[in-house]
Amino acid sequence: MREALDVLLNNVKKEMSACPWENPYAYADFLAQTYYYVCHSTRLLGLAAGLCRVDRDLLHRRFVQHIGEEKLHERLALNDLRGLGSKLEDFPEHSITKAFYESQYYKIERLDPTALFGYILLLEGVAVSVCPDIYQRVERAHGKRCANFLRVHVEEDVDHLPKAFAQIESLSAGQKSDILVNMAQTADLYCQIISQAARGRSVERARAA
Template sequence: MREALNVLLNNVKKEMSACPWENPYAYADFLAQTYYYVCHSTRLLGLAAGLCRVDRDLLHRRFVQHIGEEKLHERLALNDLRGLGLKLEDFPERSITKAFYEAQYYKIERLDPTALFGYILLLEGVAVSLCPEIYQRIARAHGKQCANFLRVHVEEDVDHLPKAFAQIEGLSASQKNDIMINMAQTADLYGKIIAQAAQSPSVDARARAA
């Protein structure tokens, strides 16, 4: 599974490296979409924790612990957006963003709570493997005061990925297969979120008007 994650991260890296992070509107769109889906992080974890059977107490407690680790992270993205001097309402939630997190509710409720690990692994992998370079680009272009969401995930949340892998080790082959499918789906949709932020007509129009 680690090898599969690395392949998916390399695919996502192409979109992330090509994104014009130095353009404040492209970065702001990313922050807005991040805010919209991160608002659901603790809710998804809470749903997964609540649907864990009693004999999966370690998994239940890990989901609960992770809720505390993700608490209020959406506000970091919102504050970074405001630090750019821009407003959330100027960057509506995209359909791809809705699809990104809405699918997780279905997987948790209809497949198995452990399917959420596909979403977790991909996002935590992005934070650990890809975001350090992006953080440096954003900090240089816009200042560290506008990059706190990425800073926290790059510097403080590095243990989330090994914790997720530790929980997966004892799962069944069927559960691991659901995780793999979700991981690939999450990578595809996340790459599209980045691509849309980079290629939005609003980005070009605002850049010309600036």
């Protein structure tokens, strides 16, 4: 599981490193799409917690605890966007962003609540392994007041990944297989969100021409 995550994170790192974070339009689109999917973080965790059987109390309580850890994180992204001088309504939610989180509702309800760990592992892995460099680039280009979402996930959420791995250890082979599939899917879709933000720079140039 850890080796598979490392391979996926390396792919995500390449996509994120190539994104023009110094460009305010590209970064603003990233923040807007981040806001749209992070709004669902606590809801996905709540759904997963509610669907855990009574005999999976440790897993249920971990999901509940994680809700508190993710509470109001979408507002960090929104405030960073406003700090750039941008408005959320200027950056509509992309179809790929909808697909990113909507698929998680299906997996939780139709497969198993534990499938959500594929989504969690990938995003927490990005925060720990990829975002430190991105945070530095964003802070240099746009200032600290526009980089709080990245800062919090780089500096304060470092324990989320080991907590997730600890819960996965006792799961069945079938559950772990679902997690691996979801982890790969999440990585692919996340790379597309980043790629679309990078392409937005071209749109900005076309509008200015």
